Amino acid sequence: MGVSESQEDLVRKVFQEELADVQQRLVGLSDEVLVAITKAVEAFNTSNLHLAEEVIGGDERIDDAAVDLDELSITILAKQQPVAKDLRTVVSALRMSASIERMGDLAGHIAQLARYRFPESAVPGELRAGFQRMGELVIDIARKVPILLQTEDDSVAREITAQDDEIDTLHQAVFDTVLAPSWKGSPADTVDVTLASRYHERFADHAVLIAQKVVYLETGDWKDSSIS
Template sequence: MREVFHDTLEDIQNRLVEVAELVAEAIEKATTAFTTGDVALAEEVIAGDERIDQMVLTTDEIAIETLAMQQPVARDLRIIVTVLRASASLERMGDLAEHIALLVRQRYPERAIPKGLKKTFKRLGELDVLVAKALVELLRTEDLRYSTQIRDTDDEIDELHASVYERVLGDSFGGEVSGAIDATLASRYHERFADHAVAISKKVVYLATGDWSGEEDVSTIEIVDENAS
C-alpha cells in the first residue's frame, strides 16, 4: 500500500509538470501572437485554456482524495500542499496567457501594441517564456537554483512593466486611448504571469526545505536565454 501511495504522489507531481508545460506553451504562443498580430496563433491559446483548466481540476481532485484517504505527514504532506497551491497559480498563468491572446483577437486586423513599444513587449514576452520554462524545470527537478533564476528574471520584468506605464502616461505618448489601454493591460498581464511563477517557486522551496519563507541561499545557474542581446 505504501508503494501505491508513493506512486500516486509521483503521478500528482508529474501532472503538475504537464500543466506547467502547457502553460509555457501557451505564453510562448500568446506573446508571439501579441508582437506579430498573428490571430490564428492567438486563437490556439484561447482554445487551449480549457485543457489547462481541466488538467488543474483533475490534479486537484486526485491530490484532495489522496490527502483525505492517506493522511500524509512530513514531506508527503508538503507535496500535496505544494501541488494544491501551485496548481491554482498555474491555472491563473494560463488565464493570463489567454488574456494576452484575447487582446490580439480584439484588435485584429490591427496590432494591439502602440508604436514605440514593440521592442519592450518583445522583451517582456521573451522573459515570460524564460520564466515559464524555468518553472517547468523547477517543478520537474526541485533544483532550487531555478527559483533564483525565476526571481531575478521577475525583477527585469517589473522594470519593463514600469517603463510601459511611464511611456503611456508621459506627455510624449502620441498613441490613441485604446492603444494606451491595450499597452497597460498587456504589460500588467506579463508582469502578473511572472509574479505567479515566483509564488510557485516559493512553494517549491517549501517542498524541498520545509521553509515557508521562500528564501533560499543557492548560487544562480545559467539558463540560456537565446533571445538576450
C-alpha cells in the same frame, strides 16, 4: 507477519506512485502553459489571429486538468494521510496548480488582446522593443517552471525571481512611456498596453509564487520561503 509487511510495502508503493502522478501532472500542466504563453506572446507581438485563437480555445483544457489535479490531491490527503515531506508535496501541489492555472488564464488574456485588435496591432511602435523583451522573459520563465518542479533546484527558483524583477522594471517603463508628454497613442492603445503589461507582470508573479512553494517543499518553512 511476512504477508502483512508485504501488504504494507504494496500500500507504500501505491502511495509513491500516486505522489509521482501528482508531480507528473503538475509538470504536464506547466508544459501546457509554456505552449500557451509562447503562442500568446507571438500572437500579441505579431498580430497572429490563428495563434491567438489556439490559445483561447485551449485554456479550458488547462482549467479542467487543474481541477482534476486538485481532486487527486484531496483524495490522496483523505486516503493516505501523508506526513512530513509527502504532506508538503500534496499541499504544495494544491497551491501550485492554482498559480499554473492562473498563468494559463493570463496567456489567454494576452491572446484576447491580440484578437480584439486584429488585423491592427495591439503594440504601438515605440513599445515594441519593450514588449518583445517582456515576451522573451515570460516565455523563459514558463520554460523554467517545469524544470523547477522536476529538479527542485534553488538556483532555478532564484533565476525566476531575477527575471521577475526585470519584468517589473519593464512594466514600470511602459507606464513611463504612456504617461510621458510625447505619448501619441490612442486611448485604445493606452488601454491595451496597460492591460498587456499587467498580464505579463502577473504571469511572472505567479511563477515566483511557485518558486517560493518549491523552496517551502524543500525546507518545510513557509515563512522563510521568500527567495527574493
